[in-house]
Amino acid sequence: MTALRPGAIGLRGLTLGYERHPAVHHLDGTIPAGDLLALVGPNGAGKSTLLKGIVGEIPALDGRVERSGEALAYLPQADEIDRSFPLSVLDLASMGLWRRLGAWRSLIGRRSEVVAALRSVGLDGFEDRPIGTLSGGQFQRALFARLILQDARVILLDEPFTGIDARTTADLVSLIRDWHAEGRTIVAALHDLAQVRAHFPSTLLLAREPVAWGPTRTVLTPANLARATRISEAWDENAAICARDHAGHGHDHAQEHGQEHGHSHALADAHDHATTRDPHHHADHGPAHAHTHRHGDAA
């Protein structure tokens, strides 16, 4: 295992899912430090699941996520925020200072910093408003102010612009570009392909299996997109137990296995060229579709 550069995220044979059904299946690769990566794919492709897996919100069914341990900021799609809680916008944004202030250090000297973060997302004068009175877009801006204050090396955004008007989106995109210029690693799940093409240098096209990963213009081709949409969203209740052996066994089995059977499960770590894979092989787990290369213990 080679040490990752700070800010990089290594995905090693990562399988994430719910009740044993994979939502992200055997994902291999490294998100390099300083990358601005778009996660693209149809509904149910596993974009949110992958982000949750990187955060550690859901445990990996198999494989692992490697990080060098630096601070991470995460903006979930469906936040668990209780907006009826009597809290001011200033207090909400101030939560971003947790890593620096912890539970006890005073917030008093930091007010100007928090106000500046709110100003940079266009929430001037909203400091003392209760969070329950904000509109959806204003609330999203407040959450971005919190992200600014978190000052994290790695930033994960799950559909940050859903239901947000064009002006707010433009403001937030320019904020993301600033973060990129500062060398932070940013991964964002997105649906708007035009936006991805315009602002995101690299893209991971996901449809449970990784379909393609690399520079955006080589990934978002009509052929790749068509293949991504073909992959079924439904769980197959009778799916066979996946017999692919994986990286989670203490030694680098995945690679040996790939060679043994004449096909590779791993996307190359350095993916400066677009890697394309044929997902049909594992997309259909029907009982009739027997895995011919079964070996090792069933998980």
Added chain:
Amino acid sequence: MIDQLFAPFLEFGFMRRALVGCLALSLSAPPVGVFLMLRRMSLMSEAMSHAILPGAAAGFLVAGLSLPAMTLGGLAAGLAVALLAGLVTRSTVLKEDASLAAFYLISLAAGVLLVSLRGSQIDLLHILFGTVLALDDAALLLLGGIATVTLFALAALYRPLVMECVDPLFLRTVSRAGGPVHFAFLALVVMNLVGGFQALGTLLAVGLMLLPAITARFWARDLSGLIPASMLVSTLASLIGLSLSYHADLPTGPAIVLAAGALYLVSMLVGPRGGLVYRLVRPRHLEA
């Protein structure tokens, strides 16, 4: 009128003791109740209060109507149920309310069974409805101690506790404090319920925890207002309830809780934050 209110406390030592005990409880339980209410755990605390019964009953079986034994038993049982319910929630499909309901029903039945194994009807009534007029030194020290620990603990946990209430997912991503803070908070709830149980009995122990907190919602907008307002309501309710029970010869625990209930009803009508009257006579809306 004022004389009437304070006369019993000037006249009788046991009334003063009752008042001191209730005041201690009024400082510690309502802030805990405010957090319970904001986390939508109001009914959960009700369930927890019943969970204390079998522990108190076990203490009663061993040592009779002895305060330390029943307190320790109550604390142990309450914490055990809180932890077990949390554990079941984290490791099975049950949500916290469902697993708590299951445990508290078991506890309540077990508790009543245990008490009736040895005690009389009167003992059962004491445990269920408390003995605020018979608080001895040990009980007062316990109530004072609980109030002290609660206020210091809330001050220390305040920030992570608020974050855990507002955005638990965020707290999980920036720190591991969420779990410990949650359990520390549950421990505070149990402690205050055990305190309330001395004064008001297991059935009404939540009375001075929740009613003042809910009432405060009609008077204050944010936490810095809610917490003092709830303490004030609780203090008033204790004073009125004790005095009323003396003059009208009513059972004390229910009188105190009913006084808190009356304050709640009045606040619901005239409270400036969403009270009924303010809803009915709406001031004209603003320009922007």
